[in-house]
Amino acid sequence: MGRHTRAVSTAPLPEKAADTSAEQAWPVRVLSMKIADYVDKMSALWVEGQVVQINKRANTAYLVLRDPDVDMSLSVSISVHALAAMGTPMVEGARVVLQAKPSFWTKRGTLSLDARQIRPVGVGDLLARIEILKQRLAAEGLFDDDRKRALPFIPRTVGLITGRASAAEKDVVENARRRWPSVQFAVREVAVQGANTVTEVSEALRELDADRSVDVIIIARGGGAAEELLPFSNEALLRAVANAVTPIISAIGHDIDTPLLDHVADWRASTPTDAGKRVVPDAAEEHHRLEQLAGRARHALRHRIGHERQLVAAQRSRPVMADPTALVRRHQEQVTALRGRASERLLARLHRASDQVGHLASQVRALSPQSTLERGYAVVQHPDGRIVMDQADLSPDDLLRVRVARGDFGVRTVGRGSETTAPYAGAPR
Template sequence: MSVIDPLPERAAETTPEHPWPVRVLSLKISDYVDRMSQLWVEGQVVQLTPRGATAFLTLRDPEVDMSLPVAVPMNAVKAMPVPLTQGARVVLQAKPTFWTRRGSLQLEARQIRPVGIGDLLARVEILKRTLAAEGLFDPQRKRPIPFLPGLVGLITGRASAAERDVVENARRRWPAVCFEVREVAVQGPGAVAEVVTALRELDADQAVEVIVIARGGGALEELLPFSNEAMVRAVAQARTPVISAIGHEVDQPLLDLVADWRASTPTDAGRRLVPDAAQERTAVTTGRARMVRALTRRVEAERRSLRSLRSRPVMADPVALVRLRRAEVEALRGRATTRIETRIQRADDQVAHLLRQVTALSPQSTLERGYAVVQHRDGRVVMDQHDVGIDELLRVRVARGDFGVRPVASSDELPELSDAPDDGRRDSAPGPSSARNRRKLPAAGRD
């Protein structure tokens, strides 16, 4: 007889060999949910079905696509200060329950209360402050609207008056304007998701140059989707400039603050999208007329100036000014020539004077006065008689040439030669001493 293994007590103890059956899992979930305490939950009623003493409704989160079924006693529904309708925002006290057979979670409500307008406005104000602190409403991040967009993206309700207002007013001003229309739900539980999806599609289209989100007027609850955080952030992230045209002048959802331009009404958005063709045509015509007048005045002023210039004496004889300048140039040229010649003459005189000085101070002039230069064989000049040796060959340079000599005696041995006066005359009959001296002196230029 085989023994059946007991089932694991906890989920962490299950294994492929010891799994939980579905019924056990459902019972475990039911036990866990039953231990939860009552809680208050808020949402939007998207479906309401009364059945006897109980009303069944679907409570949806307005921020995301998520909902839960709720069972509410009809007594609690009838005790509400205002009738419960689809789309209403409510807060209810409920106890979560889990249906083991269907495997579904449901809320069993004890009380249900409507969310007041004051509460909604307070929540919108809190969201407004949060987004403003992040800089989503900063005017510096807003992009300019194109002057004449080639293709306009329009997000609006299906067959709505807002669509007609935008399209007709835009085409009335500029008939050639083109639209890419996305018809979506502009109120109710699916409004936010459909508007965001259409916005992203148009923003991805490179041909769309501006996007308009338009909706007619309505109650505050109907305009709440356009203050939804997901929609506001989607507009802030869009690459294409966005125009908000929601409700009337007094309505101001958060979409108006994050959009690049706010139109007071859909009609105002149609006027802002494109320029008025008639006004532009008038402006062009007026501009052309002003340009023609300005150009005509300028031409007339230039003609008067030319006539005034031609009437001047210098224009009667244009060469007169040239002659005057030519005379000035020739006078300056003559003065320059005279000064240059004077300077050259003075320089010539100075050169001649310096030449005479150099000539007078040159060694050649000294030689021409009867002096001679005596040099050793190595070129040294004889400065002292004691430097000269007997029979040393010396070179004597005179004014016209040179010759060689050899000393035969010192000055001490020839006193008569050094003391005898030189009067430039010779004795007709030289004595023996003179003859002797001539024999001692060798011929000039010979060793």
């Protein structure tokens, strides 16, 4: 009674995918059957790819057909009789076109191809397609010189992408170290032939390009048939090289081999040996060049010193340099004369000022009260220091102070005007 039960819908399932909803969803089996029905309605078609795996079981051969430009593949089944009708043995890495009918296995939800015919793609057809790709990439500007990056003069580390235990690796490393013994390599050994070439080379390229200590990358492979070098004209690999940040050297095959990688890379080496010589400078040549530059520098320095010595000698031969104090003496005489004139004018000015001071002093002495006293006059003062200006201010028997030229003395009044019998105070003595 306590269990929750889910109501089972008895409504019919939608016929179209657009009519499904969260409430009316297709079961997985229905979706698989719908896809199978849709695939079954497709007509037989021709498809191109690269065979990367072959398995034969009784009368049926099972192939894995891979797109050479992207990491995508499909399973293919074909009768061994149709496979034998190719005329040439099927090998992994071969490029083929086949006529097949798509089929969808509902139990696993996988798409496969049921092939009826299979044909190898000839080298001529592949080269024609490469030429079309070359024109398209050139139109996009992937081959332009202004995209080429300069190679470093002395790289810290050289990235090398090459075959496993290949002669190309030996040629690059030995020739580079013969020229510059301290050069360091980061080697990535990959497949340089077959179905996995593009994938492994591209992955190694991305790894080395992300390493900031790697200053240049060499992609090297020895010579071979034209079809063996086809992976180095693969569009996916070419675009990976074009998008790389690190400068790249292409060293594929011999001088006559020109895969499209040669056009996209920043520098093309005719052979792996040539790449080893180009990636680093020759230490002996650089040492010789340094000696030459040092000799030229010494010669230029000696020439410059000699020229400067001539200039110094010419300057010392001038009269002013023969007697360096002559110019100073002339100015010294002018300064001495100016100082003499200044002293004379200052003395004259002082004499005139002294006369003026003496004259003013005489005037001051003549006008001073002391001078008046010396002529016989006296100054009469009240006890409080007031000067007697009017006899009305005096009373009989007042004590007064009389100041004369040489000292002072006290007097006492005895009367006013004609009443007084004492000498007139303030009259000349």
